[in-house]
Structures are given as C-alpha cells and as structure tokens.
Amino acid sequence: MSPEAASRIAHDLVKNVSSVFRGKEQAVRWTVASAIARGHVLLEDVPGVGKTTLALALARSLGLSFQRVQFTSDLLPGDIVGVSVFSQSRETFTFRPGPIFNGLILADEINRTTPRTQSALLEAMSEGRVSVDDHTYDLPDPFLVIATQNPLDHHGTYPLPESQLDRFMMRLSIGYPRRDVERAIIMERGMIEPVQALEAVCSSDELRAVQSMAARVRVEESLVDYVLEVVERTRAHDQIRVGVSTRGVLAMMRGVRAVALMEGRTFAVPDDARELFVPTLAHRLSMTSGGQDRGRSEALIESIVASVPVPT
Numbered sequence: 001m002s003p004e005a006a007s008r009i010a011h012d013l014v015k016n017v018s019s020v021f022r023g024k025e026q027a028v029r030w031t032v033a034s035a036i037a038r039g040h041v042l043l044e045d046v047p048g049v050g051k052t053t054l055a056l057a058l059a060r061s062l063g064l065s066f067q068r069v070q071f072t073s074d075l076l077p078g079d080i081v082g083v084s085v086f087s088q089s090r091e092t093f094t095f096r097p098g099p100i101f102n103g104l105i106l107a108d109e110i111n112r113t114t115p116r117t118q119s120a121l122l123e124a125m126s127e128g129r130v131s132v133d134d135h136t137y138d139l140p141d142p143f144l145v146i147a148t149q150n151p152l153d154h155h156g157t158y159p160l161p162e163s164q165l166d167r168f169m170m171r172l173s174i175g176y177p178r179r180d181v182e183r184a185i186i187m188e189r190g191m192i193e194p195v196q197a198l199e200a201v202c203s204s205d206e207l208r209a210v211q212s213m214a215a216r217v218r219v220e221e222s223l224v225d226y227v228l229e230v231v232e233r234t235r236a237h238d239q240i241r242v243g244v245s246t247r248g249v250l251a252m253m254r255g256v257r258a259v260a261l262m263e264g265r266t267f268a269v270p271d272d273a274r275e276l277f278v279p280t281l282a283h284r285l286s287m288t289s290g291g292q293d294r295g296r297s298e299a300l301i302e303s304i305v306a307s308v309p310v311p312t
Contacts, residue, residue, distance in 0.1 A: 006210045007264035010036060012201040016061040020194040021054050023181030027172050029262075030279055031058060031146070035207070036214050037258035039169025039251060040125050040145040042110075042283065044294065046152060049174045055106040055146040056195050062207055063200035064103025064142065071113040073156065077120035081130040082137075095132060100124055103140050103204070107147035111157040118160065121145070122167050142207050151294060162242055162286050169251045170276075171283035173294075210261070217257035218267040222311040227252065227273055233304045234285060240300065242286035252280040270310050277305050 010032055017028045031054065034041050043051045052068065059066035069080060082098035099105065100121070107121060124130045125145050129138045147168070149160075165171070177185065188194070202210075227249065235243030255276045260268040278301050285297040 001206075001209045001213060003213070003261060003264050003266050006213050006261050009202050009206055009210055010262040013058075013061050016198060016201045017054065017057040020057050020198060021050055022185060023177040024050070024054075024174055027054065027174050030170055030172055030276075033255055033258040033262060033276075034169045035062070035142070035144050036210055036261065037169060037251075037254040038142075038211055039254060040147070040167065042165070042168040042171045043146060043148045043174065044151050044171055045148070045174045046150060049176060051146075051148045051174060052106060052108070053195055054174070055104065057198055058144075058146075059104040060195065060198040061201050062103070062142070063203055064144070065140070066104050066106070067099040067102040068106040068108055069099050070108050071110050071117070073113060075113045075117050077117050078132075080117065080121055081124060082132060084133045084135075093133065095135065095137065097137070100130065101137075101140060103142055103144065105145045107145055109149060110147040111149040111159055113158065115158055115161075118158065118164060121147075122164050126167050142204055142211070162284070165283050166245055166247055168283065169255060170279040171294075172279055214258045214261045215254070217260050217265070219253060219257065220267070220311075223256075223268055223270060223273060224253075226270060226308065226311045227256075229308050230277060230301075230304055231281075233308070234281070234301070237300065237304070239288055239296075240285050241288045242284075244281050244284045248281060248284045252276055255280050274305065274310070277301055 013032045014025065014028050017032070018025055021028060031041055035058065043054070045051060056066055078098065080098050080100050082096050082101070084093040085096050086093050110118060110121070124139060128143060129136050231244045231249050234240055237243065256268050256272045259272045259275060278298050282294070282297040282301045285300065287293055287296060
C-alpha cells in the first residue's frame with residue numbers, strides 16, 4: 001500500500017463518518033487518527049451530543065462488529081470479558097465471550113462502574129487479550145474502545161485515576177453543533193437513523209495495512225526533542241503535580257505518525273505534533289490542587305507549547 005492510498009482511506013473514513021456526524025470534523029479526524037494509531041478514545045461530554053453516533057458510524061465505516069456496554073455500579077468484570085460456564089453434557093467448562101470480543105466497544109459512562117470493573121476493561125485495552133480461569137484469549141484485531149463520561153454529573157461516579165486515564169490515547173469533547181448544522185440534522189432526520197445506512201469504506205485488512213504503515217512513518221530526532229521539551233516542562237511545572245508519563249509520550253508519537261500518514265506523508269513534521277499536544281496530553285496531567293480540571297489542564301498545555309520554540 002502506498003502513502004497516497006493510506007491517506008485516501010483515512011480521508012474516506014473521515015468523510016463517511018462526517019456524513020452522519022455533521023459539523024464536528026476535527027473530532028472525527030482525531031478519532032480516525034486514534035484508530036490508525038491503535039489507540040483508544042475517551043469522549044468527555046454532556047449527554048445527547050452524538051457520542052454513540054460517532055462510535056457506531058466509525059464501526060460501520062470500518063466494517064467492525066460493534067457493542068455498546070452501559071456501565072453501571074452493579075456491572076461485573078465477567079459481564080465485560082466473559083465467563084466460564086460448566087456444561088453438564090460435556091462435563092467441562094466452556095468460555096462464553098463477553099461484549100469485549102467485538103471490533104469496536106462503546107463503554108458508555110465508564111465512570112459509573114466500580115474501579116474493579118474499570119480495571120478489567122482498561123487492562124484488556126492495554127494488553128489486547130483477557131485471562132479467565134488461567135486461560136488467555138486474544139481480542140479481535142483491529143480493536144478499539146471509545147469510552148464516554150459526563151463531566152458535569154459526579155453523583156454516584158467513580159472517577160478514573162491518572163493511571164487509567166493514561167491508557168487512553170486521546171480525550172475529546174464534541175460539544176453542541178452549530179445552529180445551521182443542528183437545523184440540517186433536524187430537517188434530514190426521519191424515522192430511520194442515517195448511521196444505519198452507512199456502508200463500510202475500509203476493510204479490516206486495509207485498516208491493519210494502514211496501521212502498519214503508520215508505525216513506519218519517519219520521525220526526526222529534532223521533532224522528538226521538541227515533544228520531549230514540552231513533556232519535561234509538564235513534569236517541572238509548579239501547577240502540575242504529575243506530568244506526562246513515558247507511556248503518554250509514546251502514545252502521542254503514535255498519533256503524530258498517524259496524522260502524518262493521513263496527510264499522505266511518510267515523515268512527521270512539527271505541525272503534526274502541535275495538532276495533537278492538547279488531545280493527547282492534557283488528560284494525563286494531575287493538578288497540584290488535586291483532581292482533574294479539563295479547562296485548566298488544556299490551557300496549561302497550550303501555554304507550555306507556546307513557550308517552546310518550534311524546530312525548523
């Protein structure tokens with residue numbers, strides 16, 4: 001596959017998803033970039049702005065099986081990864097796979113379930129496999145998790161700790177659509193959801209080929225030093241208790257390579273990094289005042305990036 005072909009596939013994905021998820025091309029672009037970079041996405045926004053539509057549209061565009069899991073306080077790890085069930089006729093245990101054995105999982109309101117259940121999902125995201133009763137089962141490839149949480153409703157929630165947030169490549173906010181876009185959505189929406197009519201524009205084999213090509217995109221040492229300078233300043237900042245981890249840097253660089261390939265290049269440039277600093281790094285910061293503050297962490301990343309000279 002050529003870089004031009006990979007770029008065309010990426011742009012076809014963005015266009016296809018955007019045809020039913022209108023007015024939010026940036027969020028769509030970054031979600032597609034995460035899929036190409038083998039990363040997972042945390043959508044942090046109020047209910048009703050289209051998080052499920054975005055996830056389902058991406059799954060259909062990629063031709064992946066899709067499963068939405070509503071996270072609640074009584075959800076158990078086995079409800080996600082699966083359980084071993086005893087068969088009396090065979091007199092043995094057989095594994096009954098859980099919803100995680102789908103190509104794309106929508107983990108809806110992930111902060112409403114217990115840390116134990118959160119960990120079961122997040123460990124599977126990190127390792128690409130699950131272990132049940134001393135047996136290990138590989139997850140599908142490709143495999144993508146899109147998790148959601150409402151930043152305004154904290155009653156009865158279990159906030160994700162920094163170590164778990166770190167497993168998401170990007171944290172995105174969708175926001176409300178512009179008035180003209182919302183009007184068009186209302187006028188065009190009939191009894192059938194447009195997303196149900198979406199056709200796949202990329203096969204699993206093609207996505208794996210694009211992912212493999214993205215991993216080989218060249219990154220110059222000067223660009224790595226530029227990113228590391230930003231990262232090191234998050235670790236030394238007096239308003240930041242915990243800065244960006246090495247895992248966070250590696251995740252960002254995978255995203256940088258994916259964005260470069262989406263533009264048809266086999267090499268990354270500083271603008272690729274500048275595009276991704278906020279969505280890939282801000283959620284990894286812990287403030288000295290304690291907890292997560294989305295607006296503040298994003299503003300700090302923007303301030304730090306502005307203070308670092310761009311390599312030429």
